[in-house]
Amino acid sequence: MPELPEVETMVRGIRSHAEGQRIAAFEACPCSCRPLTIRPGLGQIATLVAGTTIVDVTRRAKRVVLKLSSGWAFVIEPRMTGLMLVSDPPDEGHLRVVWKLGTGKRQRSLWFWDRRGLGTISLLNPDQLARLFSDADLGREALEADAELWSRICQATVRPIKVLMLDQSKIAGIGNLYASEILHQARVHPETPAAELRRPQIQRIAQATLEILQTAIRYEGSTLSDGTYRNALNQSGGYQNAHRVYDREGEICPSCKKAQVIRIVQAQRSTFYCPKCQKRR
DNA sequence: ATTAATGTTCAGAA
DNA sequence: TTTCTGAACATTAA
Secondary structure: OOHHHHHHHHHHHHHHHHHOOOOOOEEEEEOOOOOOOOEOOOOHHHHHOOOEEEEEEEEOOOOEEEEEEEOOOEEOOOOOOOEEOOOOOOOOHEEEEEEEEEEEEEEEEEEEOOOOOOOEEEEOOOHHHHHHHHOOOOOHHHHHHOOOHHHHHHHOOOOEEHHHOOOOOOEEEEOHHOOOOOOOOHOOOOOHHHOOOEEEEEEHHHHHHOOOOOOHHHHHOOOOOOOOOOOOOOOOHHHHHHHOOOOOOOOOOOOOOOOOOOEEEEEEEEEEEOOOOOOOO
């Protein structure tokens, strides 16, 4: 689940807890899970970061970034089920790694918990870190994309707009859930070839992206029915109650109050939309 | 009891 | 070059 709003919520939830803290240790948790992808190896990272300080907690797309006093940085990708926690986890069995922070009497910990274990943790050198924040691999942050940029990107491809929105190299931060919600608010059919979109539709997509993501951040993200996503204090998000189409197949569209929400599959992912509010063209 | 589905990313193939 | 497919893993629902 963690898309931009959920990762932003993680960052805000751990910031005051981690910023300015010295890293006393970086260790694997004693869980029986298969090992997580950690680059370079966990032991090597532990040596490299011991004694450095976390100077900045920030976000790039769907990744959490812990900048260190050495100029290096941890980059945490929660992927499907990863969480950054500052207190009790949903369960002990899926705790993966711990940062032991502080000195002397003032000790505290920061954890990465991941049920499915698809998440990754990397330690980047300053060059790699600069690349992460450039446009080399990831596109512009979704919250900084204006209609001009959307227009340029849409013109360049015949892929359906919903599929394009998930391409992190074009616009970064939108995931499967928010793509459906954004297109519903923008009244754009998810299967419309991107290059066929006209100016008013593109402007509505740009505007809806900002509104939906900002509102979702205010609600601290979406906790779906499986309950996996939690904030840094292991509390549920609140935006799931505001979803208008996502995971609401068969329900009456809350906008037109007439048509039923439809589920289709695009690029092997579920898309939800209202056939009355979101016409092709 | 199998099969499908679930958010994300990436390698490799078309 | 761009676009598509399947795999990584754990868990739940049908």
